[in-house]
Amino acid sequence: MAIIEELGIEAKILVDGSAATEYTPDEEPEIEGDNFGPSTRVCCRYVEAIDNAHFALHAGIASVNSPGNKWLEESWENGFSFGISIDGGKTVSSQIVQQYQYDTLQGVIDGQTGTIRKFRFASVSTVDDASKNRVAKDLKAAKNLGLIRLVIRRVVVTSITRNSASPIDTSNLANGEISLAEKALKGKAISHGTTLSAPVRYNALFVSTSPVDPKDSPFAVFYFKYRSKEALQQELIIPRPRSLSMESDVDNLSPEELRRLARERLSQMRGNKRSGVKADSEEASGSSRPYKLVKIEGDKRAIDLTEDD
Secondary structure, three states: OEEEOOOOEEEEEEEOOEEOOEEOOOOOOOOOOOOOOOOOEEEEEEEEOOOOOEEEEEEEEOOOOOHHHHHHHHOOOEEEEEEEEEOOOOEEEEEEEOOOOEEEEOEEEEOOOOEEEEEEEEEEEEEOOOOHHHHHHHHHHHOOOOEEEEEEEEEEEEEEEOOOOOOOOOOOOEOOOEEEEHHHHOOOOOOEEEEEOOOEEOOOOEEEEEEOOOOOOOOEEEEEEEEOHHHHHHOOOOOOOOOOOOOOOHHHOOHHHHHHHHHHHHHHHHHHHHHOOOOOHHHHOOOOOOOEEEEEHHHEEEEEOOOOO
């Protein structure tokens, strides 16, 4: 779980209901369009995106002896606004946390219809023959694709109602597949975006608040960058899988694997001879030398393919 220790606030991504493994980058990345004040505390993590999996953000106050909890204890009207925006768009979901609560932001709530559309990872496909206008549009969309932003602000609650809230702008979130011009993604390790699932019934309360923190200096900000496993490897967030090398433990190789490696090495050597400089006639007519069997650890035998006599 990502946590800002000095404030006592923590957050995590849930993928299909389970906490996602988090990866900490070596350096805090710069986020397009964000220029918060020096008092804002920031935390960034990477998580793995799973095709078509639903995800949610779970956050709250982690410690009773923290500035976050002290703010809540000052008055029952005090609270925190947890606002989530995705892929560079506007805030699409927010919750008010009071007292010792945690809350989960799992989708976009429509107060007019009493429904929620849950967040879902969607893989990004590419098209080759895109027009210049399409490329320019997709370049803009790709800047913050794969980014979940949680902005936390101190607020004072003024009223609670079941009345409908104002409509939420979800224009940057796809309703189906995500397709971008290949040129727009060139050099970017972006694999997924966010779509919304079909609406389901959902009862919610709507809270009116007055802000305490300035707009450009929120209390805290969490960034979660989501990528496929391959994209995380490309960005060196997680290591690439190890391949069989000369340093592999010979004792762990089966006789079949030893014979296969011997055949591959022999074929490689013969190929090098055929493609090399023409040998002297004396060397060309020389008889082939039998290969030796050498004994290695574990009472196993291997073929000596070296050229030394």
